[in-house]
Amino acid sequence: MIGSDYTLELCNVFHSGQVEPGSFFQRLTGDVKTGVILKDVSFLTHSGEVTAILGSKGSGKRALLDVISRRVSSKGHILLEGEPLEEEYFRSTCALVRHSSKLLPGLSVQQTLALSLTKISGYLKSSKVKQVMADLALSQVAHKCVTSLTKSEYRRLVIGVQLIRDPIVLLLDEPTWDLDPLNTYLVVSILSNAAKKYGTTIILTMEKPRSDVFPFLDRVVYLCLGDVVYAGPTRNLLDYFASIGFPCPQLENPLMYYLCLSTVDRRSRERFIESNQQIAALVEKFKLEGQAVMQGQLAEHGRIINPNKIQLNYGKAGGFRTIWMLYLRMLASIFNVKSHGIKQMAMRLLTLPIYFFILWIFYNESKDYQRAFVTRSGLIFNAMVGTYFISIMNTICLFAPYRTRYYQESQEGLYSGASLLLAWNLVSLPFSLLTSFAATAIIYPIVGDLSDTLGYVYCALVLWSSYVYAEQQAIAIMMFVKNGLVAAVVNIYITCIYVMLASGVLRSYRGYEEWLYYLTYLTHTRYASLLLHRHVFAAPAYSALPYSERENCTGGGIHTANANAHANDNCRYSSGKSFLAERFTAKNFAGDIYQMGDFNMDFNLGISFAFSLGIIVLNKVLYLMPLPGYITDKFRE
Template sequence: MIGSDYTLELCNVFHSGQVEPGSFFQRLTGDVKTGVILKDVSFLTHSGEVTAILGSKGSGKRALLDVISRRVSCKGHILLEGVPLEKDYFRNTCALVRHSTKLLPGLSVQQTLALSLTKISGYLKSSKVKQVMADLALSQVATKCVTNLTKSEYRRLVIGVQLIRDPIILLLDEPTWDLDPLNTYLVISILSNAAKKYGTTIILTMEKPRSDVFPFLDRVVYLCLGDVVYAGPTRNLLDYFGSIGFPCPQLENPLMYYLCLSTVDRRSRERFIESNHQIAALVDKFKVEGQAIMQGNLGEHGRIINPNKIQLNYGKAGGFRTIWMLYLRMLASIFNVKKQGIKQMSMRLLTLPIYFFILWIFYNEAKDYQRAFITKSGLLFNAMVGTYFISIMNTICLYGPYRTRYYQESQEGLYSGASLLLAWNLVSLPFSFITAFASAAIIFPILGDLSNTIDFLYFALVLWSSYIYAEQQTIAIMMFVKNGLIAAVVNIYITCIYVMLASGVLRSYKGYEEWLFYLTYLTHTRYASIFLHRSVFKQPIFNVLPYSEEENCTSITNLIQTSSNINTNSNANCRYPSGKAFLTERFTAKNFAGDIYQTGDFNMDFNLGISFAFSLGIIVLNKFLYLMPLPGYIIDKFRE
């Protein structure tokens, strides 16, 4: 276990990587422009200190945080108390807070902290939550939804999620970005107090430091294009630059003045060359004279060490507890009266029944005449396809925040994608079960007898399997595609392909070549569509349906006796003598001859079982997909 007074030291760190954005294909093929991002970076910091890494855009500030957190490889040494700081050790004892961290919408401030993934629980965690909210000035907004927080409150809450785990090193990427002066002062002062109170080493990046935060910074590191211009205590900053001929003018902000001094001037070619030479001279000067400055100790009067700093909170929680906390997070974000909770509840429970109610409005007057074969087949098609598309829409809207949070927390090693999907399915499956059965109850009276419990149960189960399949397909696509609109378009395109191919409604199987017919066996739609049609168009209900109240269909059967009030003339619109004939035309191969009820393709239990086999199979597939290591550029998309 690390002592209460410790030192983090970087020695001659070099890091190379991508120096400018590349296209998707460039990243895929590895054809991107790379270069040296960090050049011989060395500095040290102690426990209880706040160190600011200052530099203009492109100076290597974020890359330096990635190097310290061991998220990227580097040459050189990163030592914690003289021992190399490895990736697993960083994950178990330290934390990195990204500037673009996204929290789960729908949760309150207190819920966000209470449902963070830590080892502690119960009374200890409740006490820690209250303490952190007090330290970060969040107690007054404890019940406020995270989506309604100000920028400053949101930024402090993001920091609190990590502070509640009591890290020994806390890295912060631009914690004051886009904050007004008052909130910038508040955030930095809070961080300084936290460093002193808990004995935590805090390293943060800033692009435009203000003069009023100067007293809260124990050390500063100036970077320019990956080179160190200065690294040492802030109290030595003025003396050092004054001794080398660059005194800070009176009434100037020293932090900003020396930042401008270590920034390349690109306003003209002459200034660019001149500033480059000046910065190169500053870098060389610091390499010669900066070692003594860098080693400068603030002394015990400059920082307060917590003698009782023992890490109990940090580290990875157990697997079962992690899944349980993820499950509680999702339930808490759904079951609340806030805007986000109402939205989630409505989308999960009401969107599909509303769609089916609209179908009922259009189809409830359908009667059992010859056109019922087409009408009811169209209703089944719309029910199945609507279930697919609404499932896709709901998943795009609801799963995105959990996916983004997963990609950020997985970088900390907190849990795997399989844990996220298990928690998601535990929440989603009961909701989809309820909405599928409620929707089925709306249109089933048009198709069959609602008192026939078994038929209704099977009908609803097939719709449920369709919902699950589309949901899991969307989750698989969203693993790679960040933009919700693009993910929706891709999913709808894929769904349209297998719906057109295998539904049997848009095009009969008899029109397919043999290879295309056998291709339908690879789709969920084939089994769901055949099951729904087979359950509706069954004997003897759909035998010899009349064309209308006045016209029978004696042209296609000899089983109907003539009657005085029925016109027995043949009618060209009397196409199907029975439901069996309709099913034979729509769902059999080109050269099929025989009784469809004697083939396994039309077996009810078989089609129901295969429908759920597809849904279960894609659930298992997603578990493996989310365990696979992804290319760095995909992870970066969600992280940033």
């Protein structure tokens, strides 16, 4: 149990890692340039204090946060109240706020905090939400969408998502980056007040500290290329550097002055060598003289620990509650009158019916002549392929924010990918079912009898299975591919392959070699296309269709012998059965196609849903697999 006063201590921490960016293949093979990033880092901080880690770009600030949060391996000791701070211990008591943390775009400020994953709920959580909003000066924008917030408000909200969980140690990566002076002052002052109010240890990184934040920083740590130039109380900063011969000039910002003193000057070779030597001397002086100061601080802060403080809010929520909160997040993001909610609702419910309405415009005037075999087959093909592609487009646009948030929150151990996908499917499946039935109702009068309710249900269900299959395929690809355009291209390319192979429209099965024919059995498209074609062309209306309004295929009527001969030459299919046999049977097939299990509608519908269910289960397994760090880091950057 952590006491009300506690100490976080780093002792002789070393960390090695990648020091230069590498290509994808270099990172995949491990052939990247590595080196020592942190060298013998030691400092301590207490509860209720704000510690700033200062240094120029490449000094090791972010690496130090990763080491403290146990996201990378290191040598040395990191102790929280005398206990080794391991990864699970950090997750259960502490928090890290990345500079690029992304929140779900469809939620308001209050919803974002209320739907955060904590152990508390009900009145306690509602009170905590109001308290955190007041502490972070967010009460006046409580009902504002997160996408409409200013940079400062957004950063404060990201911090609030962690503060509502009452962490013991809160790490922040550049919380004031790209903020104007007034908002920089506001954010740092709010963090200082929160540290004092909640007794939280706050450690933040800053690259360009301003003088007006000096009073809010209890401690500072200066890093240069992984070495510690100074680590101690801010109030001792001026005296320490003055004692070693570097007093701060009057009217200078001491934080920035000593940061420049700790930065390698790369403007010329001479300055580079001179600044390197100076920094090496500063590091050695701190090792000799700074350690005594740190030991004095330990004695100064020795207190009796109160063992009765309990962190009620922090920790991992139960599995069922986590899935329920993820489900509520998605519903809240969809069912609102803000632009993001309207866009989500339109994409989920309207895009497929609109596409099918366009198909209806093109195919509604087609007549029941011989060319109906081609036009109806083309309609089926366009309906099925359009369902695949629209599902892919919707999934890439709508799933991406939840995927990014998952990769960030999973690092905190809050939930697994399987929980995210279960919540997503609970939301997505009813919407896709509704839009599939609505879209099918638009074109069904062209391909079937309106009185045949069962046939309509079969067609709608097989298109629903196509939508779900393509959606889950896109989710699987998005596990590895961050860029939406690249993910769309990969999905469409894969879809085109099995559509060209197994639809039976672009190429007849009879033209395939035996191995290609059997390969079609491994695709969802084969079963969906067979069901739709079987339902349409098995109808009696497709027997003995005339060639045109003036020519038939039977040799009867008012036509002359020459005209009839010409008509018979152009009437390729005597019935729907002959069309199906040509398009969907193997070479040298002879027999009644309706005796084949391949043309059984119940069988094809069942296999279509088996494919969809199978890829749903596969995705849950995939999202439970550990991924290389360079892949998951892409989604957190």
